[in-house]
Amino acid sequence: QVQLQESGPGLVKPSQTLSLTCTVSGGSISSGGYYWSWIRQHPGKGLEWIGYIYFSGIAYYSPSLKSRVTISIDRSKNQFSLSLSSVTAADTAVYFCARDDSSGYVFPYWGQGTLVTVSS
């Protein structure tokens, strides 16, 4: 059973870069043709898909965040990461990493989420 765990700073200053890592256990990030996504949830609000990285390393981002987002993969550590630049208070959210069911669209596997607050 694959498990995902987010890690990273819980507090980021405005204009800086938010960096989070998702560590995958119970399976290799390099196998199976899966899409590894980041999804966020603003406090008390709904879910927003940020982007994915395919096991091959190809990434795709939401157009609304594309100019500020980079998702990368580290096969040696079985991890994938999110980088979001020039953050503002509007980027304060719980960030989830998730894996699809190989369809590219459905998420049966989620990390528990990590709250990132943007504040000086």
Next chain:
Amino acid sequence: IQLTQSPSSLSASVGDRVTITCRASQGISSYLAWYQQKPGKAPKLLIYTASTLHSGVPSRFSGSGSGTDFTLTISSLDPEDFATYYCQQLNSYPLTFGGGTRVEIK
């Protein structure tokens, strides 16, 4: 693709039949999923491709619809079902979610 859920919240009693609606801004065939989220937890997949029950999900949950209109039905509300429910379209990127429906205890 925008997804509009209704109602945004509802109050119901244990044993009630509950129906939640999700409307897509354009036709998405049967490419819709439903998730359940409890406070402080990650969403859990309930249903995908509109009506396929995810492994381990109780049979009191069911989904229906196609095109632009979809429903999630809980046939008999269980105490553990009080949560927020989200729909998600599977038709195209960027993936989008509905605004959520909070199911509260009456």
